[in-house]
Amino acid sequence: xxxxxxxxxxxxxxxxxxxxxxxxxxxxxxxxxxxxxxxxxxxxxxxxxxxxxxxxxxxxxxxxxxxxxxxxxxxxxxxxxxxxxxxxxxxxxxxxxxxxxxxxxxxxxxxxxxxxxxxxxxxxxxxxxxxxxxxx
Amino acid sequence: xxxxxxxxxxxxxxxxxxxxxxxxxxxxxxxxxxxxxxxxxxxxxxxxxxxxxxxxxxxxxxxxxxxxxxxxxxxxxxxxxxxxxx
Numbered sequence: 001x002x003x004x005x006x007x008x009x010x011x012x013x014x015x016x017x018x019x020x021x022x023x024x025x026x027x028x029x030x031x032x033x034x035x036x037x038x039x040x041x042x043x044x045x046x047x048x049x050x051x052x053x054x055x056x057x058x059x060x061x062x063x064x065x066x067x068x069x070x071x072x073x074x075x076x077x078x079x080x081x082x083x084x085x086x087x088x089x090x091x092x093x094x095x096x097x098x099x100x101x102x103x104x105x106x107x108x109x110x111x112x113x114x115x116x117x118x119x120x121x122x123x124x125x126x127x128x129x130x131x132x133x134x135x136x
Numbered sequence: 137x138x139x140x141x142x143x144x145x146x147x148x149x150x151x152x153x154x155x156x157x158x159x160x161x162x163x164x165x166x167x168x169x170x171x172x173x174x175x176x177x178x179x180x181x182x183x184x185x186x187x188x189x190x191x192x193x194x195x196x197x198x199x200x201x202x203x204x205x206x207x208x209x210x211x212x213x214x215x216x217x218x219x220x221x222x
Contacts, residue, residue: 014175022182057174
């Protein structure tokens with residue numbers, strides 16, 4: 001078994017400016033309906049979206065792909081019942097994770113100083129196709 | 137096609153958050169090496185869609201599409217853009 005680590009940061013004010021300029025076109029291009037509902041449209045929305053964007057980028061780093069578009073929404077950030085952020089992969093992102101033997105991804109998001117940061121740690125079992133978390 | 141390049145440069149000036157002046161970049165220079173982030177790429181994509189009334193298909197949403205002004209121009213050409221939107 002091996003471990004992969006990905007990290008990314010995102011300025012919250014940049015996300016706020018994008019939402020202000022592009023509105024729903026911006027959010028719907030990057031985030032799933034559940035993510036959009038989870039972030040809401042209140043004063044903390046930009047922080048929520050920034051954390052999720054950083055998480056998606058951190059996951060993209062461990063998936064080792066140069067694609068920057070279609071898999072934004074195939075990498076979804078969810079909250080566990082206890083409130084802990086989790087990563088759910090769909091479609092192309094799930095396929096890549098399976099092909100790389102990634103069994104599970106653990107996520108932590110932090111907000112502060114106008115920055116959202118995300119760290120992901122992936123558990124990789126070489127030579128084995130992981131199917132536990134990436135069913136669809 | 138020159139006017140398309142001008143519009144791309146205007147979009148990058150407004151949304152690219154590059155670390156250098158556009159006037160110092162050639163059409164072939166790597167935008168990511170000059171400060172373009174993934175998030176800024178999203179804004180560039182949306183602003184270009186507005187400027188040219190197009191929508192980038194999933195097949196063009198790769199890092200290579202946004203790596204240079206030339207690459208963006210070629211992407212627009214592949215979407216049928218031949219004249220400036222104004």
